[in-house]
Each structure stands twice: as C-alpha cells, then as structure tokens.
Amino acid sequence: MAAAAEAPATVGQAVIPLVNGLQDIVARLDGNAAACLELPQVAAIGGQSSGKSSVLEALVGRDFLPRGPDICTRRPLVLQLVRHSATEEWGEFLHAPGRRFHDFEQIKREIQLETDKEAGGNKGVSEKQIRLKIFSPTVLDITLVDLPGITRVPVGDQPSDIESRIRAMIMQYIKHPSCIILAVSPANADLAHSDALQLAKLADPDGSRTIGVITKLDIMDRGTDARNFLLGNVIPLKLGYVGVVNRSQEDINFNRSIKDALAFEEKFFSTLPAYHGATHCCGVPQLAKKLNTILLKHITDMLPGLKSCINARLVAVAKEHAAYGDTAESTAGQGVKLLNILGKYCEAFSSMVEGKNKVSTDELSGGARIQYIFQSIFVKSLEEVDPCKSITDEDIRTAIQNSDGPKGVMFLPELPFEILVRRQISHLLDPSLQCAKFIYDELVKISHGCLTSELQKYPVLKKRMGEAVSNFLRDGLRPAETMITHIIEMEMDYINTSHQSFVGGSKIVEVAKQEVPSTSLATPKDGTATSSEIQLTSESGRKSRAVFARDANRGATSKQTDADTGTSAARKNQRGHSLVSGSSSSKSVPQVHNPDNLFSIIQLREPPITLKPSENQPEQDATEVSIVKLLVKSYYDIVRKSIEDAVPKAIMHFLVNHTKRELHNVLIRKLYRENLLDEMLRETDEVIIRRQHIQETLHVLEQAHRALEEFPLEAEKVEKGYSLAEYATGLPKIHGLNNGDPINIYASHGDQYSSVASYNSIPHPDANDGFPSS
Ligand SMILES: Nc1nc2c(ncn2[C@@H]2O[C@H](COP(=O)(O)OP(=O)(O)OP(=O)(O)O)[C@@H](O)[C@H]2O)c(=O)[nH]1
DSSP, X not given: OOHHHHSOXXXXXXXXXXXXXXXXXXXXXXXXXXXXXXXXXXEEEEBTXXXXXXXHHHHHTOOOXXXXXXXXXXXXXXXXXXXXXXXXXXXXXXXXXXXXXXXXXXXXXXXXXXXXXXXXXXXXXXXXXXXXXXXXXXSOSOEXXXXXXXXXXXXXXXOTTHHHHHHHHHHHHHTSTTEEEEEEEETTSOGGGOHHHHHHHHHOXXXXXXXXXXXXXGGSOTTOOOHHHHTTSSSOOTXXXXXXXXXXXXXXXXXXXXXXXXXXXXXXXXXXXXXXXXXXXXXXXXXXXXXXXXXXXXXXXXXXXXXHHHHHHHHHXXXXXXXXXXXXXXXXXXXXXXXXXXXXXXXXXXXXXXXOSOOXXXXXXXXXHHHHIIIIIIIHHHHHOOTTTTOOHHHHHHHHHHHHGGGOOSEEXXXXXXXXXXXXXXXXXXXXHHHHHHHHHHHHHHHHHTTHHHHHTOHHHHHHHHHHHHHHHHHHHHHXXXXXXXXXXXXXXXXXXXXXXXXXXXXXXXXXHHHSOGGGSOOOSSSXXXXXXXXXXXXXXXXXXXXXXOOGGGTOOOOOOOTTTHHXXXXXXXXXXXXXXXXXXXXXXXXXXXXXXXXXXXXXXXXXXXOOHHXXXXXXXXXXXXXXXXXXXXXXHHHHHHHHHHHHHHHIIIIIIHHHHHHHHHHHHHHOOGGGHHHHTOOOHHHHHHHXXXXXXXXXXXXXXXXXXXXXXHHHHHHHHOOHHHHHHOOOEEEOOGGGOOOEEEEEETTEEEEEXXXXXXXXXXXXXXXXXX
C-alpha cells in the first residue's frame, strides 16, 4: 500500500507538534497568552452536494459526517477539535453534555437525529448550530464549520426564500476576518459561476483567506479537465485552488475507507496526464498543506503580540520570584537572613516615622499623622476650650466665701483663684494622656505596615515580631504617660502668679469692671462705705500678686500690702477691723449670750442643709467674680501653652524616638536566638507552594520565550519539508516543543524514523500522525 494511504493528510497535520508545543506552553500561562494563540476557524461553503462534508472529513481523517446525494447538512455543524493528553478519542455534543461517543458511526447518526429534531425530516434547514467536540491526542485545537449548501429551488419543507436564508447564514460565519474559507465547487458543474466563489468574494474581497476547492474531478465529462481552473487561469485566486477526489456515493455505500480513497485519489492524479505538472494543486494532502501554511502564517502573525505578552509576564514573574528569594539552609545563612529582616524592618519603621519612605499622595501616613495628632487634634482641642466655661459665677462665689472661713474677709484671697485654676489644669491631664495613646496607636499601625510582604511568608517570625514590637511600644507608653502626669502635677503644684505673662496690677480691675455691667455691681447699703474697690497690687512691674480689698458694705477697707506679707497681711487687717468695729456682721449674728434675748419671741429659721453663697451673701460683688475669671483665664493660658509644648515633647522623647532608637536592639535581643532560627524562618505551606509555582512559571516562560524566538525558523523548516513527494516516501514527523523540548523533525524510512533536522535530537518513536486511520 502507498505510504500516503497509510498516513492520511489531516488538517494542520504538519504543524500539529509545532503549534501544540506552543499551545502547551501558553496553556500553562494566563488566559491572555492563550488567547494570543487561538487558531482560526475553517468553514466549508458551496452549493448543495458539492462535497463540503466530504472535504472536511478527508481533512480530519475520520468518517463521521452524514453525506449523500441529497441535502445532508441542514444545520451548521461546528466541529471543535480538542487536543487532550489521554490516548482515547471520543466526541461530545453540546446538546448531550457528559455523553461520550466513542463510535464515530454513532456520531453520524446523532447528527442526523439532531438535524431532524430541529429542521424536521423533510429537507428543512435551520440556523441552529449543532456543536460537536472531538477529543483526540493528535489534533490541533481548531474549529471546522460545515454549512448547509446553497440551493436555489425550495424542496420539501424549505421556505420560498431558502436561497437568501442560506446565503445569509453562511455569511454570518465567513464574514469574520479570522475565518478561513474553503470555497467548494464540484468540477462537474459550471465552475465559472460557482456559488461558493461568489459568496467567498463578498466576504473576503482580496482573497487573502479563501482557498478554492474543486471536488468531483473524477466524474467530469469525459474529455474535459479542471487543469486551467486549478491553475487559476479562469478565476484567479490569491491562495489558489486544490482539486480533490473524494469518495463517491458508491464508495460510501461500500464503506470504502478514507485511506483507500486517498490512495485512489493519488493514483487518479498520477495517471491523468492533464494534471501532470500541477501536483501542487492536486489532492487532499495539498489542501492540508495549504491550510498548514495559512495556519503557520496566522500564528507567525500573532507572534509579536504573544512575545510581548510573554515578555511582560516574564518581567512580572521574575520580580515576584526575586521577592520570594531563596530558602536559606545553613544556620549561618538563616542568621544572616533574620538579621537582615530585622534590620530592614527597623529601617522601614524609622523611615515611615520620618517620612522618608515612599511618600503616598493619597493620604497622610507615618510621621505626618503623628504631627497631625499633635497639632490639629491635641493643640487645637486645648485651644478651643474656654477655661471658664465650666466655672459658674456661683462656683466662684462659693470658692471665695469658703476660703473666707467663718469670719468673712476683707480682701479677696488667692485661694479661690488657685482652687479654680488648679481644677482647670487638672482637666488637661486626660487629653494629654489621650494624645499619647493616639501616638501609640499610630506607632502600632506603622509597625504593622512595615515589611508586610517579606514577613508574610514567615508567619512565626511575623507573630513574634508583632508581639515584641507591641510589648516594646507599650513599655514606651508608660514612661510617656508618667512624664505627662508629672508635667500636669507640677503645674498644679505650684501656681506661679509671678509668671511674666500672668495678668496683674490694677489693669485687671479696670478690665473686670468693664466686663461687669454696672447694674450687677454691688451697691453699698449704708452709704458710709466707699464704692466697691478692688486693688491688685504689684510687687515689681508686671510681677504681681493678687490681693483684693473687699467691698465696703462688708465693712472692709482697702489696704495695700507689700508682696511679702500678701494675703496674710490682708487677713490681719480684716481681723483687726472686725475686732475694732465688731459690728459689720453683728446684725445677722444672734446674740445668744444676752439673757434679755433668752425668751425672745423671734424664732430663727433652721439653716438649710445646703447653703448657697447667694443666700448667704446676696451682695457678693460681681467684679470679684469677674476678676477671678480673668485671672483663671490668664493663668490657664500660660499653663495650656506650656502643656501644648511639653506633652508632645514628652511623647516624642519617651515613646517615638525611644522606639526608633531602641527597636533594633530590642528585636535582636528578643528574636535572634540560634535555636529559634528554624522556627522563625519557617515558611507557610502557601509560600512554599507559591514559590514552586513561580519557579515553574518562570521556567515555562523562559521556555516559551526561547520557543518563540525559534518559531519562525522552525515554521520555515516545516513548510519547506512538507511536500507531496515526502508523502510518497513517508510523512515527516515533527516532535518537539512539548514541555519546551527542542524541535526535532523526523522522516520515515520504512518502519524507522530518522532525524532530518534536529536540535539536540531526541528520537521520539511515539510521534503520531494525526487521527489514527480507520
Ligand atoms: N465521485 C465523487 N463523488 C463525490 C465527491 N465528493 C463528494 N461526492 C459525493 O457527493 C455527494 C455529496 O457529498 P457531500 O460531502 O455530502 O456534499 P455536501 O456539500 O456536504 O452536501 P450537502 O451538505 O448536502 O450540501 C455524496 O454522495 C458524495 O459521495 C468526489 O470528489 N467524487
């Protein structure tokens, strides 16, 4: 038997290993790369019974399509060839998912049944596709489409516009620029008016994807031949024509095999003198070759896109691979690695605090947030507080009268001011401590943001570092809080009324008087005393000490005292005055020791359980209240400024900078233990798997890159090495590119294959020829 008959020429046969090799590589990459290698569809179009199904069958090398003299293809059959790794072959229909058809005769019957189901049993035609997948280890992932034949006269159930319907249906498929058109015309009909060629011309005007296929050369009128037509002398076609001889109806009836048919075809062309010298356009193998060439060109055209896609992936994967790093085996190596990580971590921490890391343009981060907390939250909040807002006039009066004790005073003592200002200073403690807590939280946040990707793969180390850092930060918070508490306590402990900025002198009296409406000022009752007079003495210049003369209606006289004697002097005076006059408070004090009063009819009311100052001293001077407020405000401002300055300093010193300075030492002290190295640097299973995957991907990409570099050269070899003559001596077999192996091209000599072109030649006796012959 002729060699050609043993090895049927199937579609894409010569490029199967080459293309599949590439596809193998690309399939292991992402979807984009795989899409770059998508092969075009091949659609057979032509008049009814022109031999479309027969041509496709011959190209696939399998007998599974319904064929016959009558209309057979009445629904578009989309035939997807799917390469898979198992050795078995089977077909699967979309309308019967999960059902595998191993018998190709059964596939043929299923197509007929499914056609009848949709298009009826009486020659009806439907646009609804039948989708069939053929799984085989020896095919290209390519899609072939068998379309209903163009017909003019409606028969059976066909509608009157059947011709235009079928034409429109065909156009739907062949209009896509990626569709290769097999324009099938039978040689025993008028070739010059071929429907197939006319329709193909509409969809592909420049003929760059149309192959003319002339069938039935064996049943032309005696004495005629299609030589001129095949050579393109009648209707020129860019990609040319191929004449074929398929199985006749008689052959089908007698179950003649495809390989027998191919042998017959070869004999036909070799014996008919008309086709001598036109072998390049005669026979199914030549049609397969033409298709291969087109497929190769298609892939070659796609190569630049695929290359850049693979290059981009290579760069990205190489980067990720570098990020995963190598696994350190020795203890010394592990130690260096750990020290490296700790050093980098502390560097990253400091950089983030100092704002030297990658500066984000989206939001404030690191040190900028610390500054924001100090200035825009802490300082601003303190400044917004009115120190006297929480102090009522009644509070002040109560404080004044309480400090007077049982005797009443002539001069306003310092005590109420100090009590009140101290109370207000104490209110600064909470926000100051809160500020420290905020900064602590920020540092925790910064610590979490350091070296995240590197630490991701060492969960134990990450956990231990997290613990060590947060303990250390917490340890730093405590002294900062203690310092802040001390700062506030210091302020409360000594009210420095000699402070330069503290208001004093008679000026404050004037200010207070202006602030107090005249009606609210206390009016002397007996008219003997002078009007309310409050003096603020000044020790020297602005250094002042508050001593206030009490108003006359309480019988007090103003007296200036020197700074040293201060309040005590004022008290002495007041005491003295009480002794001398003895009358200022006598009106309200019952004379319990006077025997005349023992039987007095005047009954005293019980003193209330709670005494409010106004009840006791309704004539309390509003100016005094105002002065106390002004003093509190003035002194509070001094303290506030000092706190606004000192608290951030304390936090920076005890918490932030201390952490920056000591973190590295602490981490080394806590984590760098030789016996812990293994545990610390243990990677997650996920990381181990991911690294392996990345390594493999990198390897595949490198192979793909190499293969793509070599592809044009190999494609050229395949094209050159593929000729009908080689069919006669044995088909070339190409093995290679699978899993990145080098390409080897083999030719058969009897039962043996030998390398005719090889790179790092690896003989592969299993290399296959496409579908096994039936
Ligand atoms: N002698 C001979 N018969 C052929 C040739 N090609 C096809 N036939 C026969 O022509 C008839 C129609 O062939 P098909 O392959 O079914 O043609 P088709 O174009 O697919 O037909 P429809 O799908 O029905 O339009 C069948 O009986 C085939 O055996 C050929 O080259 N020579």
